[in-house]
Amino acid sequence: MGLSVRFLVRRALYAVLTFFIALLMIFIIPRLIAVSPVEIIAASQQLPPSVIKLLTAQFGLDKPLYIQFLLYIKNVVFTFPPNLGFSYEYYPQSVWSMLVISLPWTLFLVGSSVAVSAFVGTMAGLYAGMNRGKALDKLLTYTSMATQSMPYFWIAIMFQIILAVVLRLFPIGGAISITDTSPVMSLEYIQDVLYHAMLPMITIVVATTPVYAIIMRNTLADIIREDYMVAGEAKGLRKSRLYYKYGLRNGILPIVSLIAVHFGYVVGGALLVEIVFSYPGVGTLLFNAILSHDYPMIQGVFYILGITVIGANFIADLIYSYIDPRIRYS
Amino acid sequence: MATTIADIRGLSVTFPSKKGTVRAVDAVDLSIEEGSIFGIAGESGCGKTTIGLSLLGMIREPGSVEGTIAVNGKDVTSLRGEERRLFRWKEVSMVFQGAMNSLNPVSSVGEQITEVIIDHTGGTRKEAMNRAADLLRKVRLPSDILRRYPHQLSGGQKQRVVIAMAIALSPKLIIADEPTTALDVVSQEHILRLLKEVVKASGSTVVIISHDLSLIADMCDRLAVMYLGRIVESGRAQDVLSSPAHPYTRALIDSNITLDKRGKKVESIPGYPPSPINLPSNCRFSGRCPFATNECFDSEPPASTLEDGRVVYCYHPRHGNEGK
Amino acid sequence: MKIRESKLERLFRTESGTDTFLKKLLMSRGGMTGLIILCALAVISLLSSVIAPYSPYAIIAKPYLSPSSVHLFGTDGLGRDIFSQMIYGTSLSLEIGFVSAIGITTIGTLVGIVSGYVGSYVDEVLMRFVDVMLVIPSIAFMIFVSTIMGPGVISVLTVIIVFGWPPMSRMVRSQVLSLKKRGFVESAVVSNSTKPFILFRMILPNITSLILANALLAVIYAIIADASLAFIGLASTTSYSWGTVLYNAQVEGAIYHNGILWITLPGLAIAVTGIAMTLLARAFGDITDPRYSTEGR
Numbered sequence A: 001m002g003l004s005v006r007f008l009v010r011r012a013l014y015a016v017l018t019f020f021i022a023l024l025m026i027f028i029i030p031r032l033i034a035v036s037p038v039e040i041i042a043a044s045q046q047l048p049p050s051v052i053k054l055l056t057a058q059f060g061l062d063k064p065l066y067i068q069f070l071l072y073i074k075n076v077v078f079t080f081p082p083n084l085g086f087s088y089e090y091y092p093q094s095v096w097s098m099l100v101i102s103l104p105w106t107l108f109l110v111g112s113s114v115a116v117s118a119f120v121g122t123m124a125g126l127y128a129g130m131n132r133g134k135a136l137d138k139l140l141t142y143t144s145m146a147t148q149s150m151p152y153f154w155i156a157i158m159f160q161i162i163l164a165v166v167l168r169l170f171p172i173g174g175a176i177s178i179t180d181t182s183p184v185m186s187l188e189y190i191q192d193v194l195y196h197a198m199l200p201m202i203t204i205v206v207a208t209t210p211v212y213a214i215i216m217r218n219t220l221a222d223i224i225r226e227d228y229m230v231a232g233e234a235k236g237l238r239k240s241r242l243y244y245k246y247g248l249r250n251g252i253l254p255i256v257s258l259i260a261v262h263f264g265y266v267v268g269g270a271l272l273v274e275i276v277f278s279y280p281g282v283g284t285l286l287f288n289a290i291l292s293h294d295y296p297m298i299q300g301v302f303y304i305l306g307i308t309v310i311g312a313n314f315i316a317d318l319i320y321s322y323i324d325p326r327i328r329y330s
Numbered sequence B: 001m002a003t004t005i006a007d008i009r010g011l012s013v014t015f016p017s018k019k020g021t022v023r024a025v026d027a028v029d030l031s032i033e034e035g036s037i038f039g040i041a042g043e044s045g046c047g048k049t050t051i052g053l054s055l056l057g058m059i060r061e062p063g064s065v066e067g068t069i070a071v072n073g074k075d076v077t078s079l080r081g082e083e084r085r086l087f088r089w090k091e092v093s094m095v096f097q098g099a100m101n102s103l104n105p106v107s108s109v110g111e112q113i114t115e116v117i118i119d120h121t122g123g124t125r126k127e128a129m130n131r132a133a134d135l136l137r138k139v140r141l142p143s144d145i146l147r148r149y150p151h152q153l154s155g156g157q158k159q160r161v162v163i164a165m166a167i168a169l170s171p172k173l174i175i176a177d178e179p180t181t182a183l184d185v186v187s188q189e190h191i192l193r194l195l196k197e198v199v200k201a202s203g204s205t206v207v208i209i210s211h212d213l214s215l216i217a218d219m220c221d222r223l224a225v226m227y228l229g230r231i232v233e234s235g236r237a238q239d240v241l242s243s244p245a246h247p248y249t250r251a252l253i254d255s256n257i258t259l260d261k262r263g264k265k266v267e268s269i270p271g272y273p274p275s276p277i278n279l280p281s282n283c284r285f286s287g288r289c290p291f292a293t294n295e296c297f298d299s300e301p302p303a304s305t306l307e308d309g310r311v312v313y314c315y316h317p318r319h320g321n322e323g324k
Numbered sequence C: 001m002k003i004r005e006s007k008l009e010r011l012f013r014t015e016s017g018t019d020t021f022l023k024k025l026l027m028s029r030g031g032m033t034g035l036i037i038l039c040a041l042a043v044i045s046l047l048s049s050v051i052a053p054y055s056p057y058a059i060i061a062k063p064y065l066s067p068s069s070v071h072l073f074g075t076d077g078l079g080r081d082i083f084s085q086m087i088y089g090t091s092l093s094l095e096i097g098f099v100s101a102i103g104i105t106t107i108g109t110l111v112g113i114v115s116g117y118v119g120s121y122v123d124e125v126l127m128r129f130v131d132v133m134l135v136i137p138s139i140a141f142m143i144f145v146s147t148i149m150g151p152g153v154i155s156v157l158t159v160i161i162v163f164g165w166p167p168m169s170r171m172v173r174s175q176v177l178s179l180k181k182r183g184f185v186e187s188a189v190v191s192n193s194t195k196p197f198i199l200f201r202m203i204l205p206n207i208t209s210l211i212l213a214n215a216l217l218a219v220i221y222a223i224i225a226d227a228s229l230a231f232i233g234l235a236s237t238t239s240y241s242w243g244t245v246l247y248n249a250q251v252e253g254a255i256y257h258n259g260i261l262w263i264t265l266p267g268l269a270i271a272v273t274g275i276a277m278t279l280l281a282r283a284f285g286d287i288t289d290p291r292y293s294t295e296g297r
């Protein structure tokens, strides 16, 4: 397949640029607001001056800002595993080692939820958009209005109350049963994991499906007016062909890029959902780090989130260039 | 006497809009003989495309259709569902205005030709592909075009693809809506010659829609001239063009129109056409007509039939020729 | 029903621009509903000290009391009246919502207009930056920044505005671009009208209702963002927004202390406000671009 190399190189450069800007923000914001990370730590932990001195040296904080930044880049980009420092709360655990444990849970949660909601949302949006003003369209408009108006984590709490506390269908929180001693990858283990992931997943799916659906529907509002759509109908094509080859194939392009742009929002929301369900992902890690003022950990979480979201965007670009023949063959 | 392939009686098509109801087509009668080439002429916005779409049963909501349209003995307005789907393209096909945009940008040419064939005849993909290659040959395109995507084709090539598609199912009636408008002069020539050739070979009846009278003169046996949703004159192309009976037809011929696509105005016809919203109940051309008298401003002229069989809606037919 | 409508119509018979606009807004069922809810919320926040029976901070009863006629929504873990907290919360949540929306709209509109109108490399740089901001998970970065700034209303407002304007600027830019191509602006450019004239007299008036619609959506975005920050303990601890009430309900284990109302109401209040804003925004949007409307034409 002759993927457009120029397009991909441009998008890759763009992803790298985004990543560096994100790193710059992670690096600079604490320094803009406070004098140095060490001071923030000191203020919250009341460290003795001798320790401050030691930390200053360790961070290279006595050096000029750009040297510090280069040092930071060297540590987090050109070192593997990235040297993100040590957690204050769980010293001597390194930030990286804790992220590596939490990240898979978050990726699992967000990945599977986004897969479900992108699929369901796109389909619902397709049918609503091709049948404007009909029942599904109306239902969709109102559902999305409602879910878009609710805080993500509050939906989580509601599900928790109704489905876990009252109806006892699902566990209140956690990712696996404490009693679960079955070996990883056994059927019991997978069942247990899915059982625990159900509520957070339902929450994310409920909160994000209408978003994708509405985007698809509104995209179709434009597509349905296009000459090729009128021509397709005039050609007496089967309904399924009109829906999938004409509506979906043309409407999916904006959806793919919007799923990518939206991914950050979904991840951000998922962090809060994790907190509600004490799900052992990055969100809960972040929450605990915030409570204990564990700054290296907080920075580490944003570092890993940045990579994840930017990576997802780049993958979306790949998919986009693959499914759009105007990019594929140009 | 030749049989009538399409018969339109009292057709009105209206669209609701913010400013009021748009009467795109208003009480139009037309009958088209099998095997002929019929022309519909008129300024942009007079309702030509709308008539074409009506013949396909393609007036979408919230537009509404009144009157009867019979194509090949079928009542188009009452067709629904699967019956209507199969009627479209199998019996009436259309080369859309702006053929450039009437191809699905994300499918290859091959896919787009074969899908029509498969959805109507249910054959295999392979058979359909052979047929598609055949069709491309008929419109003088190499068969490697099948694998191309619309954005990789030139304007002339797209137009040929669209024509190939229109003849794919050998329909009884083919509507060609402004088939040359967006093309350069050389391609225009080619496409017209091709269209003639293809039509002859297929034996289909063709309706050519154009704002360009010279094109219609060149191609058609009979024609209808439209003004603001109404037919003002119809008859044999030769007769109409050599001695126009309606002052508007006269003006159209004189203007030697070179309208742009949006058809902003016809230079030599003074004034602008009134808007199709809130139409006057007098002769629609009266405001721009140099021969208008009181009755023209007061009431709509009835149809009168001239000795050569022409139908004209004017109180003063042939008035336009007096100066000559 | 019929009579009421025609009365309304008579009220707004004059056809000047704003009048038809207001008329259309009031004639749409959604717009009217949104407006009524918004007015009710405004009244509650203006009269909060009158409506609320207690101070939201005052410990006036036993902790974790169930809802009763004395304490409509019960009391929290310290024995404070939740109804009063909700009433005062209305005021702060709306303030945060509207102040943020004004900030977001101002920055977003400015950047969008400059980017769309000036074009070339200015546009390129600004939009690249906006792209980056859009990709970055804004709620996560808000959390990041406010952990460093420390909790408080100012830091909440700052982060919401700083991370909230990019989508707005995108929208404004694309509107400006499409307007630039329209005949009347093109001819103004050709006839040497001054730039400020074109921008403020020709382009801006044509996008105000769209900007307004998006500003309304920014209000709910800000209220939700505030609640999210509050939810992880980053909102002000000295004043009550709906988010703070929700946070307290969560950390004080409302679910286990008969506190279903306590934990449900703040979110419900946010949802109702959000629906009102969305309805209003939609009514505004429909007036300018009926294409996406669900209400029949």
Ligand SMILES: Nc1ncnc2c1ncn2[C@@H]1O[C@H](COP(=O)(O)OP(=O)(O)O)[C@@H](O)[C@H]1O
Pocket: B015, B016, B017, B022, B023, B024, B042, B043, B044, B045, B046, B047, B048, B049, B050, B051, B063, B276
């Ligand atoms: N779907 C539609 N909705 C509203 N108005 C329409 C629609 N289609 C056509 N019209 C209006 O009907 C009139 C005739 O249009 P059309 O048939 O396209 O004219 P022509 O093909 O002769 O240029 C025009 O005034 C046009 O604006």
Ligand SMILES: [Mg+2]
Pocket: B045, B048, B049, B050, B097, B177
């Ligand atoms: Mg037309």
